[in-house]
Amino acid sequence: MTKIFLKNLENVNISQFQRDLIDWFQREQRILPWRENKDPYRVWVSEIMLQQTRVDTVIPYFNNFMAKFPTLNALAEAEEEQVLKAWEGLGYYSRVRNLHKAVKEVKETYAGIVPDNAKEISKLKGVGPYTTGAVLSIAYGVPEPAVDGNVMRVLSRILSIWEDIAKPATRKIFEEAVRELIAKDNPSDFNQALMELGAIICTPTSPSCLLCPVREHCQAFHEGVQAELPVKTKNKKNKKVQLASAVLRTVDGKYLIRKRPSEGLLANLWEFPYFEIDSNYTSAKRQLNDYLQKEYSEDAKLENGAFAKLDHVFSHLTWNIEVYAGEVGGDIPQSETLKLVTEEEMQKYTFPVSNQKMWKHYKEKE
């Protein structure tokens, strides 16, 4: 495996490649809020937010997050509830729980200074191989690889590497390639330039090779096979799950919400109670009614038809949800994970987008 790309590296004029790439980045890079300075905390937060998430989506979240938690210590001292709320709608919520935990660790163990070496920073929760390299190179100028999907795509084309980038083991091949290619005098711009190139020129479909600053170094371009790279095996189909959920209101206008478990899907977020439908049983409404009466209240009463049927697609499964409205008594025993709240109080809690969709339909129905 190693020999494949080392052989191809012989075809690259490395110092010229570095100059062409970095010159282009310094000319053409996008103006982004996390590029205002190289505060390691800001770089770190941006890298976590950008995991599997588009730049345009991240920008407003990043600005809001920095306004609320301007420094590492501010985030470390914040309440979990506030931190999760700042992430609401961004997805992959374990990212922010891990970040919060890691920032506390840095405050306690490293006096609030983000470690500047791989050994220490990679031990932090949520900091994997990519984020380690990104923070070290961008914030501290350490020549470490930061191999994300962009970098694998770009280098698979430049070096004509045909390994399957969907396989975890493949990342190491690209890390070794970057170690050979990286500009030791400017690893920050070099790593960012590889990613920027992947984001705006060397795109997954129809790359803009005629605008590419390094096309003369690109073996896939010379062979005309850029459209066939990178090699990436396909994902499996999503599993579909049928759910019935209920917006339950008391006579004095409070709504029943519950907190999800601290691990797994949408951990620690709040939601309207739901139930997974057993298709071998009777109607969804009957099942939901039985479930609600058993779990929460003897007198939960559902309206007749579902007021909404909606699909919510996750990365690995799809919820098909029937949503019912109903009424409950106000004497339900509340706890840390079960509450009756007014519409206004609801704003403090963090809900997944699936729940926000239900609420939107509910309000439109009224």
Next chain:
DNA sequence: AAAGCGTGGTT
């Protein structure tokens, strides 16, 4: 190694 983990945009 492979599966679990969100969301919104594009094709």
Next chain:
DNA sequence: TAACCAAGCTT
């Protein structure tokens, strides 16, 4: 529409 994607990490 369904599939695929977008600056991955954990278990």
